[in-house]
Amino acid sequence: MAPIRRTAARRTTTALLAIGALSTALLAGCSAIDPNGKPQACLSLKDPAQKAVTDVSEALQGITTDPQAAADQVRTTKDDLQKAVDKVKNDEVKASSQKVVDALGDLETAIDDRVANPANLDTSALTDAGTSVQTTAKDLVDLCASSLN
Structure with a gap:
């Protein structure tokens, strides 16, 4: 069970990092509007x-x-x-x-x-x-x- 929890945690962490990177990119783009x-x-x-x-x-x-x-x-x-x-x-x-x-x-x-x-x-x-x-x-x-x- 522990490997499944770690995999799910990694996916969640990866998704959160991707969302954070996307948000940063979008906010940086806003300054160029x-x-x-x-x-x-x-x-x-x-x-x-x-x-x-x-x-x-x-x-x-x-x-x-x-x-x-x-x-x-x-x-x-x-x-x-x-x-x-x-x-x-x-x-x-x-x-x-x-x-x-x-x-x-x-x-x-x-x-x-x-x-x-x-x-x-x-x-x-x-x-x-x-x-x-x-x-x-x-x-x-x-x-x-x-x-x-």
Whole structure:
């Protein structure tokens, strides 16, 4: 039994060493990534964009019960995403991500209008703004996906 355990231990050790070497190589390669390239720019937006999707979704779920809270959440989300976009170095990714921020601004305005005048709700403006957020976000996702090819 002892030889089998040693063989298994060697395989595990060899596998761990291989993983360590691969990780080192990958991390060394990361330093060579162009900081102005699309992949790096897209990567820098990954977490802020995911948070924005979650936050806007939550805001829109509560728009009928508390439109002011929804407006505040969209405004905060837009501002947070703008901070991330301001740090992007790649012009193409920055322009595309700025369109998402602008669309969030339009959604914010539509929700603010709902808050200011609930009796005269312009549902088409709200729908159009929501569609614009989806469209611009999809365009950004497509752009970033193309940078991986």
